[in-house]
């Protein structure tokens with residue numbers, strides 16, 4: 001396995017970059033564009049490995065998808081015209097592809113088998129196959145459809161009224177895709193609001209969906225109409241440069257065209273609470289997904305508490321936020337984040353153990369961690385564990401550490417940010 005030396009000297013980060021397209025929105029744009037009959041165009045698409053797996057799956061269903069860099073043209077016969085795939089739909093490392101496509105396939109007319117890599121095979125699927133079964137979906141698989149591979153026989157569905165036990169946009173979205181095809185009106189209730197890209201994109205594709213007060217209502221039998229989608233930059237990718245800019249002496253970094261959907265901006269709230277110097281300039285686009293330019297400058301940081309409804313608004317940023325907390329004065333407590341244990345890796349264990357190798361003081365708890373700072377990090381050899389967010393956290397740790405840091409298995413970073421190291425190098429001074 002590849003090992004990479006992360007040698008950045010003691011320089012600061014200065015300059016501007018445009019972060020790649022939003023992963024969540026890119027997946028959904030391909031899905032809606034494939035369900036809709038006709039021609040959907042997408043710009044700003046994230047050509048990361050996870051989103052490329054989503055493209056592969058819909059090509060296997062007979063949808064014509066042409067990619068030119070970050071521009072996509074999707075020509076689809078519509079969901080009722082899809083072909084039955086002759087091989088498994090391979091979702092790679094992507095939880096979003098795996099969970100959302102189950103909801104899409106459940107209401108289609110085809111038989112298919114969904115499977116991913118060894119990490120996907122360990123991730124819980126009952127949270128999706130359970131509610132879909134209540135809608136009449138025919139999904140079978142290992143351990144009573146708890147894990148992939150999962151075989152889906154598409155067919156008629158009925159509406160559902162569902163109180164979600166976990167705050168998960170993947171579960172919500174899978175149900176919404178199925179509900180769009182179901183007979184009757186579905187109602188989904190969330191205890192904490194998760195990212196709402198699916199609801200917003202439904203409206204862009206002409207579907208009427210009501211949401212507010214933690215409740216989403218969708219009338220079944222509505223068909224999306226092909227449109228153009230402009231994908232903003234991914235705040236979860238920007239997060240690594242926000243953390244680096246805040247922690248590394250002498251830094252000033254500008255991040256352009258970053259998606260600022262309020263269900264995704266929890267890290268900005270945390271940075272403010274920690275005393276970081278971040279300014280936000282919103283651009284006017286008239287689009288349903290807000291975007292803008294973020295500028296971060298180095299400053300002294302203090303510990304904070306991160307819990308409750310904030311967690312789904314920054315769930316994927318927690319590894320790099322934990323790293324930032326090692327540089328803050330005082331204690332940072334992260335609670336209510338037990339979902340981190342069922343991501344690509346157990347991210348609570350991965351963060352505590354990997355940053356512990358550099359001397360960080362991180363105590364893992366069942367649903368989060370307690371981080372004491374500031375600590376001078378030293379060099380060491382970190383392992384990404386095949387998890388892109390742990391890999392990028394390690395690269396930011398290398399910028400902060402006094403000694404040399406090496407990273408085993410950096411290749412997984414291409415899952416969400418193929419040009420990560422190029423962007424990082426372009427900012428080094």
Ligand SMILES: O=C(O)C1=C[C@@H](OP(=O)(O)O)[C@@H](O)[C@H](O)C1
Pocket residue numbers: 023024025096167168169170171173195315316339
């Ligand atoms: O819907 C989405 O696009 C995502 C939802 C989140 O997962 P959960 O729904 O499991 O919280 C997040 O961690 C993942 O990276 C992307």
Ligand SMILES: C=C(OP(=O)(O)O)C(=O)O
Pocket residue numbers: 023050093094095096097316343344389416
């Ligand atoms: C958890 C993530 O993605 P997914 O669930 O799609 O694998 C992530 O990108 O951090």
